[in-house]
Amino acid sequence: METVSDFRRPSRRAVVGGFTSLGLLALTGTLAACGRQNEIQLAAAPATSLPIPPVADSRVEDGIRVFELEARTGTLDLVPGFPTTSAGFNGPYLGPTLRAERGEHVRVKITNSLDEVTSVHWHGMHLPPEMDGGPHQPVAAGSTWEPEWLIDQPAATLWYHPHPHGETQRHVNLGLAGMFIVDDADAPEGLPSDYGVDDVPVIVQDKMVGDEGDFLLDSSGNEVGTLGKTLLVNGVRNAQLEVASRRIRLRLLNAAPARTFNFTFADSREFALIASDGGLLTAPVPLTSIRLSPAERAEIVVDIEPGERVMLRSAGVELGAVAVPAAFGGDDEFDVLELRAAGELAPSSSVPETLASIERLREDDAVGLREFRLADRKINSKDMDMGRVDEIVRVGTTEVWEVRNTNPYPHNFHVHDVQFQVLAIDGEEPPPELGGWKDTIYLEPRRVYRIILRFGDYTSSSVPYMYHCHLLLHEDEGMMGQFVVLEKGEAAPLRISMDHDH
Ligand SMILES: [Cu+2]
Structure with missing residues (x-):
């Protein structure tokens, strides 16, 4: 039986704890003590065929x-x-x-x-x-x-x-x-699109598994929340995927509560980033790694050679100017998904050079600038209040939002209803992987993220949309605000009524 450990942490940080009743279990190797949490390091798992979530009837x-x-x-x-x-x-x-x-x-x-x-x-x-x-x-x-x-x-x-x-x-x-998955007749021909075969959903989550099997949430006071040692992909450990064609498209989703992953292949091979959160980029971006914070997605296409095995991994991740990167998972490494190629591979089209046309939102068209400061568990010094209207937006307008993380630890920023574009980070043009539509963006500490959003179609004076940090502990603890989209001239509600909540 082939086994692959799904978690590695530099040995200086490994803590070897004593076995208690767990000695009775089929657990081997290090039992890393984790304070009151009793998180366990599971024994290496046998390679498991990646389950493909069925397409809903x-x-x-x-x-x-x-x-x-x-x-x-x-x-x-x-x-x-x-x-x-x-x-x-x-x-x-x-x-x-x-x-x-x-x-x-x-x-x-x-x-x-x-x-x-x-x-x-x-x-x-x-x-x-x-x-x-x-x-x-x-x-x-x-x-x-x-x-x-x-x-x-x-x-x-x-x-x-x-x-x-x-x-x-x-x-x-x-x-x-x-x-x-949203499909669109305008998407180009030539991208791998056989669901579960060469177009594969990859839902990645780290878990704290307790000594009685349950998923734990970290209550130790870690600022970012729960960072687990056990990695699940589509719900299983040590996932592998049989590949039968020369190119494969992976739809990566970081569905973890707190962890930011840095996806890369074990041999550092180049892949093509073809889509970000809100859809296809204008052209493929060659990369060797992609950072995804909680809730972010990336679609990548990677070339495969006959007979080879290559591991998609999460390597140590650059979190920006955080105080103690290791405390926020910056040093952690995981095996994510092993690709196992058949001896003979069916041909695949090459990735189209043009993927989509993206209308650039223009700062000149923006009617307003809003600032959002994320600190502790607040946005602009306010805790989430389900009844409060934090921001009033007029339908049909374009706005620039300046978002910053003023803590020395990770946050990110998600806006409901719209996909936005990144204008600048600290005044500089964003990297090409942030050149398309986004709905969630990682916020390195002490940097200014200037994003542009257009609010179309839907208005309501009684039901708001949310913006929030998608580190779920932070969101739950109040790092969220509400905006309403109103018609021009429509009066803003003083409070959001909870009458529609039941
Ligand atoms: Cu946060």
Whole structure:
């Protein structure tokens, strides 16, 4: 049996703890003590074929594509004899891939079979605020919610996850998350697009697994939240993927609560970045690594040689001017997904030189500048207040937002409803990997991120959209604000009524 350890940390930081009752378990190697957490280092796992989340069934009713999702609990088998309590959509962990085409109307019938309130947010989706699935659209235990909207954005790898205020980290950590792939007839020919074969969802999460099998959340006071030693890809450890063609497209999603990954191949080979959060870039960007903070996505295409094996890894990550990089996972390394090529590979088209046309939003068109300072668990010195309107935006306008992280540890910034463009970082042009549509951006400490956003289509004076840090501990602890999009001249609400919450 071939085994690969899924976690490496420089030995100076390894802590060898004593076995207690765990000695009875089939655990080997280091049992790294983690204070009160009792996180365990699992024994190396046998190589496991990467599970591919199924494409969700749908039916078309009166011109609307209808999906069904049921949030439910389940168990996983990670620690022998100790089932891990988990949750998922339509299964014990994660959820099916929703897939719809630009121009389609979709409806998702969501049944909450958990014993507590949750919600389902469509991360990266442009849609009315009532359908957004944020904290103002709770789904009570035992009830059903049926949001409906028009898919009107370019092809992209989006995702869905709960967003109940204060509980998002716990719900996502249990496994409530899935991909939502938007297709678009304008996408170019020639990209690998055989789902699960040469176009593969890769949902990456680190987990703290406790000595009784359960997923833990770090309560030790680590500023960024939960950084686990166990890596799951599409819900399994030590994942491998059989490759049968010369090129493969990986849709990378960082669905971790706190960790920023730095994806790279073991042999440092070049790959083509073809898409960021909101869709295809104008042209492929050759890279040897890509940093993704929680909730960010990247689509990459990599060339494969017949018969080879190559490991997609997460290497040590440059977090910027953080105080103690090692404390925030900067030194941690993981094996993520081993690609195992067949002896003979089917030919693949080369990656098109032009992928998409992206209209550049122009600073000259912007009507306003807003500043957002992220510090501790606040944005602009304010804790999240579900009733407060923090920002008022007028529909049809373009705005520039200046966002900065004033802490010496990681934050990121996610805006609902819109995809934005990065104008500048500290006054400099952003790197090419940040040249396309984004909905979430990592914030290195003490740098100024200047982004430009255009707010179209949807208005509501009673239901806001969110902006927040997507490190889920921070979000849950209040690092979130609310904006409403109003018609020109429409009066702003003094408070957001909670009457629509039930
Ligand atoms: Cu944060």
